[in-house]
Amino acid sequence: MISTPAIEMRGIGKRFPGVAALNDVSLVCHAGEVHALVGENGAGKSTLIKVLSGVYQPDDGEIVVDGSAARFRHPVDALHAGISVIYQEFSLLPERTVAQNIFLGRELARNGMLRQAAMRAETRRVLDMFGAGKRIDPDALVVDLDVASQQMVEIAKAIALNAKVLVMDEPTAALNEAECRKLFETVDALRAHGTAVIYITHRMREVTRLANRVTVLKDGEIAARFETVPQPAAIVRAMVGRDIADFYAPFAQPDELGATILAVRGGGNAALRDINFELRAGEILGFAGIQGAGRVALGMAIFGALPFETGAMTLAGESVRFMHPRQAIRAGIGLLPGDRKGEGLALMQSVRDNGMLTSRALGSLAASHKRNRFADLGRMDALLDRMEVKAASYEQEIRLLSGGNQQKAILARWLSLEPRVLIFVEPTRGIDVNAKARIYHLMRDLARAGAGIIMISSDLPEVIGAADRILVMREGAIVAEHGRGASETAIMLDATGEKEAAA
Amino acid sequence: MSDATVGQVPATRPRFHFDRWAPALLLMAAVAIYVAACVMTGQTQYLNWSNLLAVVGRSIALGITAIGQTFVILVASIDLSVASLISATAVLASVIMNGAPTMIVPAVAAALALGVTVGLVNGLIITRLDVNPLIATLGVSLVIQGCLSAFVSNFAGSVPPEFQFFAYGNLAGIPFAILFFFALAIAAFLVLRFTRFGSNIYAVGGNQDAAHFAGISTRKVIVITHVICSLCATLAGLYLASRLRSGAPWIGANGVYDLESIAVVVIGGTVLAGGRGGIWGTVAGVMIFSLIDSIFNVLGVDAFVKQVLRGAIIVAAVALYAARSRRIVG
Numbered sequence: 001m002i003s004t005p006a007i008e009m010r011g012i013g014k015r016f017p018g019v020a021a022l023n024d025v026s027l028v029c030h031a032g033e034v035h036a037l038v039g040e041n042g043a044g045k046s047t048l049i050k051v052l053s054g055v056y057q058p059d060d061g062e063i064v065v066d067g068s069a070a071r072f073r074h075p076v077d078a079l080h081a082g083i084s085v086i087y088q089e090f091s092l093l094p095e096r097t098v099a100q101n102i103f104l105g106r107e108l109a110r111n112g113m114l115r116q117a118a119m120r121a122e123t124r125r126v127l128d129m130f131g132a133g134k135r136i137d138p139d140a141l142v143v144d145l146d147v148a149s150q151q152m153v154e155i156a157k158a159i160a161l162n163a164k165v166l167v168m169d170e171p172t173a174a175l176n177e178a179e180c181r182k183l184f185e186t187v188d189a190l191r192a193h194g195t196a197v198i199y200i201t202h203r204m205r206e207v208t209r210l211a212n213r214v215t216v217l218k219d220g221e222i223a224a225r226f227e228t229v230p231q232p233a234a235i236v237r238a239m240v241g242r243d244i245a246d247f248y249a250p251f252a253q254p255d256e257l258g259a260t261i262l263a264v265r266g267g268g269n270a271a272l273r274d275i276n277f278e279l280r281a282g283e284i285l286g287f288a289g290i291q292g293a294g295r296v297a298l299g300m301a302i303f304g305a306l307p308f309e310t311g312a313m314t315l316a317g318e319s320v321r322f323m324h325p326r327q328a329i330r331a332g333i334g335l336l337p338g339d340r341k342g343e344g345l346a347l348m349q350s351v352r353d354n355g356m357l358t359s360r361a362l363g364s365l366a367a368s369h370k371r372n373r374f375a376d377l378g379r380m381d382a383l384l385d386r387m388e389v390k391a392a393s394y395e396q397e398i399r400l401l402s403g404g405n406q407q408k409a410i411l412a413r414w415l416s417l418e419p420r421v422l423i424f425v426e427p428t429r430g431i432d433v434n435a436k437a438r439i440y441h442l443m444r445d446l447a448r449a450g451a452g453i454i455m456i457s458s459d460l461p462e463v464i465g466a467a468d469r470i471l472v473m474r475e476g477a478i479v480a481e482h483g484r485g486a487s488e489t490a491i492m493l494d495a496t497g498e499k500e501a502a503a
Numbered sequence: 504m505s506d507a508t509v510g511q512v513p514a515t516r517p518r519f520h521f522d523r524w525a526p527a528l529l530l531m532a533a534v535a536i537y538v539a540a541c542v543m544t545g546q547t548q549y550l551n552w553s554n555l556l557a558v559v560g561r562s563i564a565l566g567i568t569a570i571g572q573t574f575v576i577l578v579a580s581i582d583l584s585v586a587s588l589i590s591a592t593a594v595l596a597s598v599i600m601n602g603a604p605t606m607i608v609p610a611v612a613a614a615l616a617l618g619v620t621v622g623l624v625n626g627l628i629i630t631r632l633d634v635n636p637l638i639a640t641l642g643v644s645l646v647i648q649g650c651l652s653a654f655v656s657n658f659a660g661s662v663p664p665e666f667q668f669f670a671y672g673n674l675a676g677i678p679f680a681i682l683f684f685f686a687l688a689i690a691a692f693l694v695l696r697f698t699r700f701g702s703n704i705y706a707v708g709g710n711q712d713a714a715h716f717a718g719i720s721t722r723k724v725i726v727i728t729h730v731i732c733s734l735c736a737t738l739a740g741l742y743l744a745s746r747l748r749s750g751a752p753w754i755g756a757n758g759v760y761d762l763e764s765i766a767v768v769v770i771g772g773t774v775l776a777g778g779r780g781g782i783w784g785t786v787a788g789v790m791i792f793s794l795i796d797s798i799f800n801v802l803g804v805d806a807f808v809k810q811v812l813r814g815a816i817i818v819a820a821v822a823l824y825a826a827r828s829r830r831i832v833g
Contacts, residue, residue: 076718091713095779105717107699
């Protein structure tokens with residue numbers, strides 16, 4: 001196809017203090033094609049999109065729209081140029097109606113008074129364009145819509161803006177199988193309509209189903225470019241940049257699995273029902289499921305943060321009931337939260353202080369480091385050294401570290417307590433490939449040392465690669481169990497509860 | 504679920520939003536308790552039209568201030584300088600008028616100019632210097648109060664009888680001040696509900712980043728809401744000068760208009776985090792406050808006990824909203 005690209009990014013470079021986030025990245029997308037942008041977390045996809053949408057200013061390179069160079073100083077400049085981005089975290093206002101959201105910032109008005117009927121009619125027209133008009137009422141509050149419908153509203157917002165280029169950032173992350181198919185049809189319709197779609201994902205079946213071309217980003221650089229969609233294996237190799245074989249730690253050998261260390265019988269609360277499972281010492285147990293399936297709620301219930309209201313739990317054979325994380329920690333249970341910045345770190349404090357956070361909370365105030373291992377700084381430093389935490393000094397504020405090093409510092413916090421059960425929630429979210437591999441191997445080391453590991457992750461390949469056994473959750477219950485090396489498709493079918501979609 | 508159902512099942516689950524109706528329910532409860540208290544203590548003479556007007560009339564200054572406060576809280580800001588500004592405008596207007604009817608217009612103009620200035624200062628400190636609104640407006644409040652106290656220590660100037668119409672006059676048998684309050688509330692409602700500016704206020708309070716990315720000038724919106732808030736405080740100051748027939752530097756602080764205006768806005772269901780709430784909730788909040796006072800008066804509750812109960816009621820009301828609107832995440 002010889003035509004002017006709808007959008008072209010040429011030699012984009014972006015540096016943040018201490019890191020080169022993007023280096024000489026070029027990307028072309030024509031009208032009426034879907035260009036898949038794939039890469040690991042932290043590969044630079046989000047940064048690239050933020051440059052394209054005017055959130056960040058590039059340090060090098062240029063953006064060309066319809067053949068002429070453009071400079072976006074503000075997201076609105078990009079919107080005016082016809083570039084709309086649908087981020088993973090929706091930019092919708094939950095307390096406003098669908099119509100109010102679609103016309104956010106560009107409300108139709110006459111003499112300063114809103115033309116509500118006109119906006120409502122236009123909203124309905126746009127929703128009808130992809131068959132969502134019957135489902136979604138323009139006057140409904142966004143907070144009352146399910147996630148898939150909220151996404152439809154985001155797409156409708158972009159279409160109402162006459163976007164020529166639509167960027168979708170992992171749009172299926174929160175969708176079930178039927179909703180995914182609906183979304184794919186919408187993408188097909190957009191393509192037929194002449195929109196240039198840049199589609200970000202790390203799921204190979206979406207690339208195969210949708211893309212015309214593929215670009216792979218890795219560590220802020222273009223790792224590969226495919227003018228036609230290749231075999232998934234070729235894409236994965238370019239994405240990971242190393243052999244899958246030693247990326248994940250080996251699975252547990254039968255003789256490494258010990259006695260049952262944690263068992264839950266009939267556990268339930270507002271978010272969970274009839275939870276039954278056992279975790280053995282030396283085992284990594286993965287929990288898969290879509291967002292809101294109750295995996296995180298289960299972790300929180302075991303940890304005593306959102307306690308079980310019914311059922312029983314035993315830890316190393318003893319019956320336990322944790323109503324507060326403090327009790328769970330004392331009994332030897334640790335939890336690495338998924339939202340590192342929000343729940344895991346005291347950002348303004350030093351690496352060492354963050355490592356000592358739990359120890360100090362549990363030690364007595366008068367504890368001397370000579371008598372109390374909870375207050376032993378030397379031991380913490382040795383742990384941080386062993387985990388290869390890269391920091392200028394352990395007195396450095398932890399917010400200045402990379403995500404991978406922050407995660408290792410949190411892990412050190414728990415290791416210093418020698419936990420019997422450690423719960424990892426999204427252990428590798430937002431960290432680079434090598435740090436990921438390090439975390440997987442550390443998990444395995446811990447398991448070999450006799451701990452039971454619970455791994456809760458939305459990154460399905462990682463659960464399959466790292467866990468010895470996988471439990472699938474849906475709507476607050478455990479619905480299936482898979483052994484090591486199960487297929488992604490089989491797990492997704494259980495997670496979404498749609499057997500008939502197997503074909 | 505099959506494809507066919509995806510297309511037709513409405514995605515909206517119609518829900519009863521308790522927190523949206525709570526202020527109205529609380530108001531009805533307060534009215535019922537008031538009536539019950541009057542009947543039980545045999546003071547049915549209080550159950551008439553003129554006493555109803557008196558109940559509402561007692562809270563005009565608080566109500567006007569709270570309407571302004573609603574705007575800033577909706578954009579997730581706050582204004583602690585209203586009490587000092589009320590004192591300052593009352594004194595300023597009273598001194599400029601000094602009993603002369605011809606000076607009413609210059610005095611009102613000067614007061615409004617003061618309001619715009621304070622609002623701009625508050626808004627610009629918050630948006631340009633990135634100072635937390637709590638600290639910014641507290642600082643401005645101290646500055647105003649300090650300047651004022653340097654010049655006057657008690658009632659200064661006087662208000663001509665013509666201007667006392669604001670507080671004491673009647674139109675069609677209804678006190679002018681009450682009509683003024685409701686007119687202001689209706690105007691505020693129309694702005695919030697039917698104008699682009701109102702829509703921008705909810706957007707900025709709901710999600711400042713989303714508003715920014717949608718091309719809304721978030722700083723401008725925040726500054727304008729602060730100007731509106733300060734102008735409302737100015738009107739409240741003018742009303743108090745008219746009612747007290749003069750202005751004194753302690754009337755704002757005495758009425759605790761800063762904290763009470765925030766309390767009634769919150770009781771009215773507007774969330775401090777911004778983006779949700781509205782004027783009618785605030786009006787209900789003002790009435791609830793007023794009724795609580797009346798109930799205590801009817802029951803003859805001791806003044807200090809009254810204070811304790813008022814504090815407890817504020818906390819209980821807000822805790823009730825929080826408990827009912829909590830959503831399970833995970």
